[in-house]
Amino acid sequence: DFKCNDCKRDNPTSVSSNASSSLTTTVTKEFLISVLESFKQEVSGELKKYSEQFEEFRTSVQFLSDNIDKSNDLTAKLREEYAAMRKENEHLQEQNKKLNETVTDLRTRVRNLEQYTRKNNIEISGIPQTPNENSLNLLKDVGRAMGQELVEAQVSAVHRVPTYKADRTPSIVVQFTGRMQRDA
Numbered sequence: 001d002f003k004c005n006d007c008k009r010d011n012p013t014s015v016s017s018n019a020s021s022s023l024t025t026t027v028t029k030e031f032l033i034s035v036l037e038s039f040k041q042e043v044s045g046e047l048k049k050y051s052e053q054f055e056e057f058r059t060s061v062q063f064l065s066d067n068i069d070k071s072n073d074l075t076a077k078l079r080e081e082y083a084a085m086r087k088e089n090e091h092l093q094e095q096n097k098k099l100n101e102t103v104t105d106l107r108t109r110v111r112n113l114e115q116y117t118r119k120n121n122i123e124i125s126g127i128p129q130t131p132n133e134n135s136l137n138l139l140k141d142v143g144r145a146m147g148q149e150l151v152e153a154q155v156s157a158v159h160r161v162p163t164y165k166a167d168r169t170p171s172i173v174v175q176f177t178g179r180m181q182r183d184a
Contacts, residue, residue, distance in 0.1 A: 120156070120182050124172040135159055139174055154181040 124142060135158040143150040156177050160170040176182040 120176045120179055122174050122176075122182055123161075124174065126169065127172060129160065129169055135172055138172065148184060153177070 124139075127138060127142070136152065136155065139155065139158050140150050154177055156175040158172065158174045161173050163170050
C-alpha cells in the first residue's frame, strides 16, 4: 500500500497488512466523507452568500436600468418639448418682426397725418394768460395788431395748449379753415 511520507512518520508501528489496509480504508472513507460534507457545507454557504449578493446586485442593476429608462423617457419628452418651443419661438419671432414693421409703418403714417392736420395751424407764444379769457377775442386782438381783420368763419378752433413746465405760459394754437386763411 502506498503511504505518503507524513503518514509513514505518524504511524511507525506496523500492524498486519490486512488489518492496516482495512483500517486505513475505513478511516480514509470516513475522513473523505467528512471532508467532503464539510466542503459541501462550506461551498453551499458561500454559494448562498454569493446568491444573496447576486440577488442584491441584480436588484440594484434593475433599479438603475429602470431609472435609466425613466431618464431616457424624460429626455425624449424634453427634446420634443424643446423642439415644439423652438418652433413656436421662431413663429413668434417672425410674427414680432411683422408687427414691428407694422408699428413702424403706422408711426410714420400717424406722424404724416398729424403733420397734415397741422398744416392749417399756427402757434402763438408769449401772450400772458388771464382768468376767464376768451381765446377767440385774443386771436382777433393779435390779428388787429398785425394789421389783419379776422372773421370767425376763418377759424376752426382756437385754444391754449397746456405746458409741462409751470414757469412757462401756455401757447395758443389756432386752426384755420384753410391754408390761405392761415397764410394771410
